[in-house]
Amino acid sequence: MTDMQDSLRELYQEVIFDHNRNPRNYRPLPAASHHADGHNPLCGDQLTVYLQVEDGIVREASFVGHGCAISTASASLMTESVKGKPVAEVEALFRDVHALLTEGREAADPARDFGKLEVLSGVKEFPARVKCATLAWHTLHNALVGEHETAHTE
Numbered sequence: 001m002t003d004m005q006d007s008l009r010e011l012y013q014e015v016i017f018d019h020n021r022n023p024r025n026y027r028p029l030p031a032a033s034h035h036a037d038g039h040n041p042l043c044g045d046q047l048t049v050y051l052q053v054e055d056g057i058v059r060e061a062s063f064v065g066h067g068c069a070i071s072t073a074s075a076s077l078m079t080e081s082v083k084g085k086p087v088a089e090v091e092a093l094f095r096d097v098h099a100l101l102t103e104g105r106e107a108a109d110p111a112r113d114f115g116k117l118e119v120l121s122g123v124k125e126f127p128a129r130v131k132c133a134t135l136a137w138h139t140l141h142n143a144l145v146g147e148h149e150t151a152h153t154e
Contacts, residue, residue, distance in 0.1 A: 012122030019073035038139030038151035045071040075136035
């Protein structure tokens with residue numbers, strides 16, 4: 001393994017641990033205009049994503065629930081990354097993050113700057129954990145499109 005791979009793995013672990021221990025936006029959102037539930041039966045992760053969408057912009061995002069470190073960290077990073085973005089951009093981000101986590105960087109929009117979300121790509125090294133990382137994103141998508149069924153990773 002190269003020094004670069006070691007550094008990326010360390011960063012991945014640090015960010016995951018930080019967002020798991022101190023999840024951002026972990027709270028119900030009483031004024032939510034959109035919400036959806038998600039469940040990953042493989043790991044037992046369960047969460048609810050809340051969004052306040054006004055004039056086509058995600059003004060606020062939060063989540064509650066319980067799950068493994070990867071699931072919690074992914075939801076935390078996700079809520080930070082979607083605030084202030086137009087719904088269409090959030091949907092494009094959902095597609096690119098899903099591609100990043102399931103197929104690799106080359107499958108996402110080459111112009112996409114993932115910022116902090118790039119660390120989630122480390123989950124590809126653990127195929128069983130990809131569903132943990134994608135759960136919040138599938139739940140976000142369901143909230144945006146008004147899907148009332150629980151989002152699953154199966």
